[in-house]
Amino acid sequence: MPLKIRLGNGEKGVLKTSDLYFIQKLLRTMRNPKTRFDSREFVEKGEDYLFNYVGKNVGGIDEGRRNFLKGIVIGVAAATVVGIIPGLRVLVPPVEQATGFPKSLLVDVSGNPLKASSIPVNSPIITLYEYPLTGEPNFLLNLGDKSGNPVSIAPVEVSVPQTGKTYKFPGGVGPNNSIVSYSAICQHLGCTPPYIHFYPPNYVGPSQLTAPEPNTLTAQALLAAKQANIPALIHCDCHGSTYDPYGGGAVLTGPTQRPLPAVILEYDSSTDYLYAIGAIGVATYPEGSDGVPSQDPTKDLDTSQYGSSVGSKTQVQASTNPFSGS
Ligand code: FES
Numbered sequence: 001m002p003l004k005i006r007l008g009n010g011e012k013g014v015l016k017t018s019d020l021y022f023i024q025k026l027l028r029t030m031r032n033p034k035t036r037f038d039s040r041e042f043v044e045k046g047e048d049y050l051f052n053y054v055g056k057n058v059g060g061i062d063e064g065r066r067n068f069l070k071g072i073v074i075g076v077a078a079a080t081v082v083g084i085i086p087g088l089r090v091l092v093p094p095v096e097q098a099t100g101f102p103k104s105l106l107v108d109v110s111g112n113p114l115k116a117s118s119i120p121v122n123s124p125i126i127t128l129y130e131y132p133l134t135g136e137p138n139f140l141l142n143l144g145d146k147s148g149n150p151v152s153i154a155p156v157e158v159s160v161p162q163t164g165k166t167y168k169f170p171g172g173v174g175p176n177n178s179i180v181s182y183s184a185i186c187q188h189l190g191c192t193p194p195y196i197h198f199y200p201p202n203y204v205g206p207s208q209l210t211a212p213e214p215n216t217l218t219a220q221a222l223l224a225a226k227q228a229n230i231p232a233l234i235h236c237d238c239h240g241s242t243y244d245p246y247g248g249g250a251v252l253t254g255p256t257q258r259p260l261p262a263v264i265l266e267y268d269s270s271t272d273y274l275y276a277i278g279a280i281g282v283a284t285y286p287e288g289s290d291g292v293p294s295q296d297p298t299k300d301l302d303t304s305q306y307g308s309s310v311g312s313k314t315q316v317q318a319s320t321n322p323f324s325g326s
Contacts, residue, residue, distance in 0.1 A: 022058070025058055026054065026058050035057045037053060047069065050069055051069065054069065101131075101132045101276075101277065101279060102276075102309050102310065102312065103266075103275050103276070103277050103312065104131055104132070104276045104277075104311065104312055104313055104314040105274075105275055105312060105313045105314070106140070106273070106274040106276065106313075106314060107313050107315050107316065108315070108316060109315060111313075111315070113271065114273070114274060115272045116173070116174040116175060116272050116273070117174070117175050117272050119140065119142040119174070120142060121143070121144035121148050121150050121178070122142070122143070122144040122148055122200040122201060123141075123142070123200070124198070124199075124200050124322070125318045125319070125320065126184075126193045126194060126197050126318070126319045126320055126322060127139065127140045127141070127317070127318045127319070128140070128184055128193065128316070128317055128319060129276075129314045129315060129317065130310050130314055130315075131263055131279075131310055131314050132276070132279065132309055132310060133308060133309060133310065134308055134309075134310060136183070136185070137183075137184040137185065137192060137193065138183055138184055138263050138276075139182050139183075139184050139234070140179070140181050140316055141179065141181065141182075141198055141245055142178055142179050143178050143180060143232065143245055143246060144178065144201070144232075145201070145231060146201045146231045150174075150176035150178035151172075151176075151178050152172060152176060152177040152178060153171050153172030153178060153180055153246055154171050154172075155168060155169060155170050156168075156169050156171070156250075157169075157248075158247065158248040158249065158259050159250065159251075159259075160257075160258055160259060161251055161257045161258070167281060168280075169248025169249070169280065170262075173265045173267035174267050174274070175267075175269070179265065179267070179274065180245060180262065180265075181262065181265055182243070182245065182249040182260040182261065182262050182263070183249075183262075183263070183279075183281075184196060186238060186256065186260075187241070187256045187258040187259065187260060187261075188236065188238070188239055188254075188255050188256040189238065189239070191236050191237075191239075193322075194214045194322045195213070195214045195236060195237045195238050196234065196235070196237070196238070196241075197214065197234065198232065198233075198234050199215075199232055199233050199234070200232050201232050203215070203217075203232075204225055204232055205222070206222070208222075209222070212325075213237050215237070215323055216237055217235055218235075218240045218242070220240065220253045221233060221240065221242040221253055224242055224253050225242075225252065228244055228246075228247070228252060230244060230246050230247070232245060232246075233245065233252060234249070236256075239255050240254075240255070241256035243256075243259065243260045248262060248281075249261070249262050249281065258281075260281065262279065262280050263276050263278070263279055264276070264277050264278040264280055265277070276314060
C-alpha cells in the first residue's frame with residue numbers, strides 16, 4: 001500500500017511501495033556496523049557519496065532511484081525518509097515539542113542506576129546515551145564555571161532562528177541543578193561525536209583555533225562565547241556550528257539554524273537517580289508511521305522505522321576524550 005508522506009515543501013504526497021522497500025533496505029544497511037553510513041563523508045562529498053554508498057551496498061540504483069535520492073537531498077522528499085539519514089535531518093520541518101516519550105532510567109555500563117552526584121563537572125570525556133530510540137545519541141553534561149564549581153542552569157526561552165519561534169527549556173537537574181542533556185546530532189547536517197562535542201572552560205581559548213580536528217574552534221565561536229558570557233560551549237567541527245549548553249542548547253553561531261534538542265531529565269533526590277522523560281526543541285520526532293506529526297509518539301516510536309524505543313533503561317557511556325591526543 002502506498003505510504004502518505006509530507007513533502008519538504010509542506011504538501012502531501014505518496015511514497016511508492018517499491019520506494020518504501022528500498023528505504024527499509026537502505027536503513028538496515030546504514031545501521032549494519034559492516035556497512036555503516038558515514039555521515040561525515042556524506043556532509044563532505046554530498047550526493048555523490050550517497051549514490052556510491054547505495055550503489056555499493058544496496059544496489060539497484062537506476063535513473064529513477066537516483067532521482068528519488070536526489071529529491072531527498074534537495075528537500076522535496078519525505079520527512080519519513082529524511083529522519084533515517086542523519087545528514088538529511090535538516091530538511092525535516094521543525095516541531096517545537098513532543099510529549100509521551102518513554103520514561104528511561106539512566107544506568108551505567110554495569111546496568112546500575114547512574115548516580116547524578118557522581119557525574120563529573122565540566123568533563124571533557126564525551127558521555128552519551130541513546131534516547132528515545134536506539135541509535136539516537138545524547139550528551140549528558142554536568143556544567144560548571146571556570147573553577148569547576150557546578151552552575152545552576154535556569155529555565156530559559158530558546159529561539160529557533162529557522163522559524164523565529166521560541167520554546168521553554170526547563171533548566172538543569174540534579175543536586176545542583178547543573179545537569180543537562182542535549183542531542184548529540186548537529187542540527188546543521190547531522191554530524192555526530194566526536195565531530196560535535198562539549199568544550200569545557202579550559203578548552204575555550206585561542207589555542208583551540210589551531211587545534212587539530214575534531215577540536216578546532218572558530219574565532220566566531222570564541223567571540224560568541226565571550227559575548228554570551230559563558231565559559232564552555234558545544235561546537236561542531238564539521239562546519240563550525242556552536243551551541244550554548246548553559247542556555248538550552250541555543251544557537252551561538254551558524255550555519256545551523258536550529259538549537260540542539262534537549263532531553264528532559266527528571267531527578268529523584270531520594271535515590272540520586274536520573275530519568276529521561278521526553279524531549280523538547282526542534283524535534284527529529286514525532287513523525288508517526290504515516291509521516292505526519294504524531295499525537296502519541298510513544299506508540300509511534302514503538303513501530304517506527306527509525307529504530308526501536310530504548311525502553312525503561314538507557315545506558316550512559318563515557319566514550320572518548322577528544323582532547324587527549326591534542
Ligand atoms: S554538521 Fe555542519 S556544523 Fe555540524
